[in-house]
Amino acid sequence: MITDSINAYHTIIQAVIIDLDGTMLDTAPDFLVAINRMRDEFALAAIELATIKQFVGKGSENLIERVLALDFSAEQITQHFDAAMASYQRHYLSINGDFSTLYPDVITGLQAMQASGLRLACVTNKPLAFALPLMEKKGLSAYFEVVYGGDSFSRKKPDPIALLQVCADFDLAPAKVLAIGDSSNDAQAARAAHCPVLLVPYGYNHGEAIQTVESDGIVASLLEAARLIRR
Template sequence: MSRLDEPLAGIGAAAHRLRAAVVDLDGTMVDTVDDFTATLNGMLAELGARPVSREEVSGYIGKGSEHLVRTVLAARFSAEETEARFAAALDRYQAHYAEVNGRHTRLYPDVEPGLAALAQAGVKLACVTNKPHRFAVALLEKYGLARYFSVILGGDSVARKKPDPLPMLTACNALGVPPAEAVAIGDSENDALAGRAAGMTTLTVPYGYNHGKAIQTINSDGIVPTLLEAARFIANPSSGSGATLNR
């Protein structure tokens, strides 16, 4: 059973050798659900279909644009209609998102201080997201965060998306750090699954989306309230930071 009241001692030794952090974007650094909702509703209006709500969209985020569009269509059309409409719908979704990207978003608390603290501690940083690369870069630049990352990988940067470990392994390779010396930080099961499969330490933030499931259901090494607390723990595991065991 998950425990939220124990120190994150279980990965203390690992934290002493962590030299890189691979950070998710949507739901971890930036709250983007309203962007997704507006984009999907623009697409659905063109299809003459009923709109989505913020709550519905929150349960779908995290597996890439293709999955998001297909899931929304499947909730409104038959399987045959979904397949017939998918390619055109995805094209319209991407067109709408290019116009909306960053318009209805907000930065989560302590994101930039956390990234700055990690960089100051000498931790190499990569952003790995299932969002298309061009949209990820534009969003990071909007908030002045792109400068912290030497590697930015989107869902179209490599052949497979999270929860497959390939994006994480690719990021670690680009950073020049073995996966065993890197930590994956995200808000969903996809991040933890990808990180674990890659051989990384995994930390989870308690906000974000996680497909509508409780954060305690994620099999990660621990929960960190913010990226700043993650940075404090990584830099000094015995500091008594806000990190807690999640096992």
């Protein structure tokens, strides 16, 4: 259900900031393959997809720390972190996008937003070296004027720095820039930036129900979001 606040905002929305993992792409299978190949190099047992989904969304450093914490003490995590990160990045780059899929109505939603004259930016906590080739492979790149990754600034979402930079890039007040994501990171970053925010229910959100996250509403797809803005 969409709240009154987004109904008030949507008549002036001129741009949209969209998250990547869990919002446009189901990338958890890519993470799973890369992480388990890394774990194999450390003689650690493979982990399940459901576990990976709980760890996605706060950047690669957090992902590796949480994966290592399944087996290692804090001291051992520090000891092995750099090697584990290097292994993970090597494996991830070799399969980036091979196992991930677009969520339903992502392309049609982006097309509808463009047809409505909306400017589009992607803000993700994924490093740009991973995000840009992935978006190109999946046919997303052409829709976005701006793409910022988790290493584009000194802080990642839920910090609002990237969202505020998009507003500056587009020369728009935050109230005119809608954020769409799948997690509390996206909602908190949008609130801190004073942007309206919609959430999708099918992503990761660190293993927690998205309905518990404060937002301006939940939409079933990017296409539904585009129709809402157009109305």
